Amino acid sequence: MWRLRESTHPVLTDAGGAILDERTGRWTHLTPTASAAVMLLLSGATEEEAVGQYATRYGIGAEQAAVDIRTVADALTAQGLATAGPASHRRWWRWWR
Amino acid sequence: MTSMEAFSTVRTGTFLERCAAAAGLALALVLLRLPFRHTTRAVRWARRAGRRPLTAARAEAVVEAVWHTARLWPGRAACMETSLGAVLAAALLGGRLHWCLGVRFSPPPTSYHAWAELPEDGPVGEYTEAGWHHHTALTI
Numbered sequence: 225m226w227r228l229r230e231s232t233h234p235v236l237t238d239a240g241g242a243i244l245d246e247r248t249g250r251w252t253h254l255t256p257t258a259s260a261a262v263m264l265l266l267s268g269a270t271e272e273e274a275v276g277q278y279a280t281r282y283g284i285g286a287e288q289a290a291v292d293i294r295t296v297a298d299a300l301t302a303q304g305l306a307t308a309g310p311a312s313h314r315r316w317w318r319w320w321r
Numbered sequence: 322m323t324s325m326e327a328f329s330t331v332r333t334g335t336f337l338e339r340c341a342a343a344a345g346l347a348l349a350l351v352l353l354r355l356p357f358r359h360t361t362r363a364v365r366w367a368r369r370a371g372r373r374p375l376t377a378a379r380a381e382a383v384v385e386a387v388w389h390t391a392r393l394w395p396g397r398a399a400c401m402e403t404s405l406g407a408v409l410a411a412a413l414l415g416g417r418l419h420w421c422l423g424v425r426f427s428p429p430p431t432s433y434h435a436w437a438e439l440p441e442d443g444p445v446g447e448y449t450e451a452g453w454h455h456h457t458a459l460t461i
Contacts, residue, residue, distance in 0.1 A: 231358070233458040239426035242433070244458040249357025251424070251433055 226265050226297050228306050236263045243305055252305060254296075257282065261296040271297075334386035338379075338414065342386035345410030346394065349402050352409075364408065364420055364461045371412035380418060380439050383410050384446035400435045407437040407445070408461075418445065423455040 228234060233244040241259030243252045254262060260281065264274035271293065279289035300306040334342065352360045375383070387406040391398035404420060411418040419438040424431060434455055436444045444453060 233422075235424050235456040235458045237426060237456065240431060242424040242431070242458065244422060246361055246459065247356075247358045249360070253431065 226271070226301075226306060226308050228262075228266065228300070229304070232305050234262065234266075236266075243300070245305060252300070252303060257292065258296045261293045262300070265293065265297060333389065334382040338382055338410070339386050339390070341410040341413040342383060342390045342406065344413055345408070346387050346390050346398070346402065346406035348409045349405035350394070350396070353401060353405065360405075361459075361461060364405065367409055367412045368417065368461060371415055371417040373415050373417060374441075375411060375414075375416040375418065375439065377439060377442050377445075379416065380411065380437070380442075380445045383407055383414070383416075383418070384437055386410070388446070404435040404437045411437075420461045421457050422459045423457040425455045427454060 228243070229245075231246045233246060235242045235244075236254070236259045238256060238260070240256050241254030241262060243254065244250075245252070261274070261278060264277050265271070267274070269277065271290075275286055275290045275293055278284075278293055279286050282289070284292075297306065297308075301308060352363050355363070384403075384407045387403050387410055391403050391406070394402075408418045408420040417440065419440055420435070421438050421444070422433075422435050424433050436447050436455070438444050438460070443449065444455075447453070
């Protein structure tokens with residue numbers, strides 16, 4: 225299941241979004257549509273449900289919505305802000321990370 | 322973060338508060354040179370020292386004392402440095418201020434900001450009369 229990493233602190237609004245990575249102190253800016261895509265992905269819906277809601281919201285086809293949502297998810301995963309795997313558990317011998 | 326320098330030409334606070342402000346700002350300048358994850362960890366530790374709630378007047382005095390001290394620093398002393406300096410100064414005085422990092426989307430342009438906040442009283446030393454439009458991402 226796609227999710228943001230524990231070290232991230234997102235601000236997601238209809239006017240746009242931003243994600244602070246506590247490991248690096250860097251902000252990642254999200255456009256309003258990218259912010260909506262992340263909100264839908266984090267809402268607990270499956271990716272198919274998120275695609276359906278996104279398509280309805282912006283009046284676009286399901287294919288285009290799927291491409292948009294996947295692009296946002298992949299971009300955040302590539303930046304190390306999100307992960308598609310299960311939650312990782314911090315190991316006690318690497319507590320400082 | 323905003324690049325505007327934040328300093329005050331008005332000396333405020335008691336001698337003790339001004340000393341704490343100088344020490345807090347110096348610590349903040351050092352901590353902000355570290356990787357950010359170490360900075361936040363150090364701030365969380367420092368927050369444990371400051372458990373006593375501050376009054377709004379004292380919090381304001383500490384923040385303004387940090388701004389006044391920042392006037393003497395020739396390098397960058399913007400919102401990150403002064404807000405963290407205020408939080409650390411408050412901790413040195415045994416008081417508690419939150420360090421907040423956030424973003425504002427409207428009115429445009431998008432701006433990133435750091436500020437000190439009293440736990441139940443909102444941002445300290447910030448202009449809030451026209452409303453506070455920043456969304457908080459991280460509170461320590």
